[in-house]
Amino acid sequence: MNPRDRLIFALDVDNADEAEDLVRLLAPEVGVFKVGLELFVAAGPSVVERVRRAGARAIFLDLKLHDIPATMRAAARAAAGLGVDLITCHADQAGIFADMDLGGAKLLGVTVLTSLGSQELKAMGYPPELQDPQALVLRRASLALAAGCAGVVCSGLEAAAVRKVLGLQAFIVCPGIRPASGEVHDQKRVMTPERAIAAGASHIVVGRPIRTADDPPAAARAMAAGIAEGLAQRPPA
Template structure:
């Protein structure tokens, strides 16, 4: 497989798009992925992983897809290290951990993932620290979690914590990617969910941009789910997103 640095310079827009297989059972996910030959990256989240377990990750990997394993590990250092050790053996190339687990847990997770992939003869995965979930809006974030720090300050603090712990990138809202890219140049990997092509309903996302806007702001890769997977013609929807990304890259 190509090294993870490739998406930063890839001329092929498909390298920049990770399609979220949320809401699918394992058979549906495998059929969907193989039905889009130009699809390079897929996201396996909690729902699909709970239904299919490690096998579905390995099956997608065997199809030639590159897997973003989005389980958002958050636990004590030893447990996070063990989880990332197992995830790396599956061949996942992007693995999420919560930045708020703290520097000790982040370092343990990073070291274990790299060691495990090396033993298995696989490319070392890139760990991505989750800063603040894109479903939070600023007012509710402050009111419910009693965190007085504005999101505009809180997200960069978590990203800096992750970078100092050796984590290779972050998951962040597209509205925060420009600031994080200014603070953390390439090869720091910025993956942005909450992407909605123009004219598509926001759903449960609050802080969103279009694919072209996200690329222009400095996103390495973007996660797009229902605008592609729930479209009447998913292949056409994927092609349209690729075209929008390609125009932004030109």
């Protein structure tokens, strides 16, 4: 897999025209484009086709499905019908999809958002043994594996431990990626692209560090170079 194919760019904008412009600009440098809640709600399901026509080779529909079973199954069926490549649900509900055929779409279980740390988990009422984000990530990764998910979403800080649980073939998609000198913004658990990939991530998700750069294509190429460096640091399988 080419390093750029492991780079997921987050189209975190509020209109389809801007999303299309970003795809045209970055398609030569990015393997996967992520359509998240902001863009999907603002522009509707048709934005997926617009992103595809603008040049996206693969599309990650990141809606983090979390609802009653009937609603989640219907939403997943509709998402798969859009022809996307990756779909997310919250890992603790992944079992709802265990018997579903999602066509060519792969299901990823979201473990713990990268904006959450120990203090947030404590405030949310998790018991002491699950206030360490990695402990909760590993529990939810196991649930996702048992449900037949293709992989999980977690921070790079947990990638090595999750890789041991999920095995060599699983997708481990890591958001919260920042260059060494980059702003953290609203993230709590962050990592550089090199370290995340070296630790076992299969893909990294990058938004603001590319989108707000003076030269977004150059920033994307720098992320791909970091991916290549991380791959070179991995021990032999």
